[in-house]
Amino acid sequence: MRQLDRKSAHRLGQAFRHAFYERGRIEIKPTEFWTVEVMSEIRRIGRLTAESDFWSVFERMIWRFIPAAVALVVLLGVAFTQIDPVPDNIVADIYSEAQLDSALYAFYDR
Amino acid sequence: MNNSNHRSSDDEIIQNVLKGNVDAFEGLVRRYQSHVLNMVKRHVPKCDVEETAQVAIVRVYRSLSSYRGKGSGFKAWLSTVTIRTCYDYWRKSYRSKEVPLSTLTDDHKRWVEQVTAEESAQGLREKAASNEARKVLDWGLSHLSAGDRMVLELVYFEELSGREAAELLGWTTANVKVRAFRARRKLEKILQEMIEEQI
Numbered sequence: 001m002r003q004l005d006r007k008s009a010h011r012l013g014q015a016f017r018h019a020f021y022e023r024g025r026i027e028i029k030p031t032e033f034w035t036v037e038v039m040s041e042i043r044r045i046g047r048l049t050a051e052s053d054f055w056s057v058f059e060r061m062i063w064r065f066i067p068a069a070v071a072l073v074v075l076l077g078v079a080f081t082q083i084d085p086v087p088d089n090i091v092a093d094i095y096s097e098a099q100l101d102s103a104l105y106a107f108y109d110r
Numbered sequence: 111m112n113n114s115n116h117r118s119s120d121d122e123i124i125q126n127v128l129k130g131n132v133d134a135f136e137g138l139v140r141r142y143q144s145h146v147l148n149m150v151k152r153h154v155p156k157c158d159v160e161e162t163a164q165v166a167i168v169r170v171y172r173s174l175s176s177y178r179g180k181g182s183g184f185k186a187w188l189s190t191v192t193i194r195t196c197y198d199y200w201r202k203s204y205r206s207k208e209v210p211l212s213t214l215t216d217d218h219k220r221w222v223e224q225v226t227a228e229e230s231a232q233g234l235r236e237k238a239a240s241n242e243a244r245k246v247l248d249w250g251l252s253h254l255s256a257g258d259r260m261v262l263e264l265v266y267f268e269e270l271s272g273r274e275a276a277e278l279l280g281w282t283t284a285n286v287k288v289r290a291f292r293a294r295r296k297l298e299k300i301l302q303e304m305i306e307e308q309i
Contacts, residue, residue: 008226009298011234012264015225015246016178024152028159030143038143038164039136042171047130056175085167 120184127174135171142185143167143200146192153196153263165196186277193260193278200256212252214249214304218242251299258293 120141126134142242143163150163170191177187221242228234237243251259257279264275273292276283 009301011225011228012222012301013294015234015243016250017240017267017269018235018264019243019247020152022239023244026151027123028144028147030147030149033166034138034160035143038139038167039133040140041164041168042135045168045171047132048128048171048175055215060287089267110117 121179124174124177124179124184127171131145135174138170138184139167142188145185146188149189149192152198152268153260154195154199158199162195162199163192165199166192169195190278190280191222193264194280196258197279199262200259204256214246218246218249219304222246250297250300254293254296257289258296261290262293262297266294 120138123134123137127138146161146166147163150166154162170188175190177184221237221240225234225237225243228237232302233255251262255260260279261275261281264270265272270278270287272283272290274287275281279286281289
């Protein structure tokens, strides 16, 4: 048996292409039974209602926004690790108010 | 002119179906059933052609609301759905391991030997028309993945352009070209191994 060199591979490719084409040449005629069967399946599914239409559109829209939503979650995650959730001036305010309160209590306690 | 009439007629039927007239869909089924069956026949084993074509038509019906009537018209959209149904057929078959990995007989191996040695184009055509040709081809394709199989059939056997195959499969043109090249290499390797086994 010979090796499958470039020329042999080309011949095999041609033969396969021809075999594929030959198979495609045989025409298949749909029978009435087949058509009736297909239509009975369609009727079993029923009307394409506005509700199913709405949900299919909704589903498509949801999937369209998924990459943006994931990117937003990642960005927010990074932002939370980078940014201090309680700014320093608020901490300072709370601290100073607490000191003022204790000073007032001290005044009335006297 | 005639084509545009045909297309607007398709669109009219579709609008009718979308308004709730299920029976109107029969007009589209009767108009395109031969097209679908003959398309499926090229990619799916004979015994499963009718069932796969039915799945394709049901799928067309279910997703009719997503057809927007743009591009090359309903027939092109129908062809896309049909090819993707054939692709899904093979994906399902491979997943459930229903693809028959038949062994080749000595006659088939001899056929490969004769084809690779054949010099005349006429002789090659005669050999390609034999039953062995289809059997060896099916054997080789059954060793490929569903995607490789479909892209090889569309690009190398049906001789569609990369863009046409990409539209049918829903892949990018670059992906089709790369996968078609790799699939052809894989098929050659499989046949090479079969030839070496014979030695």
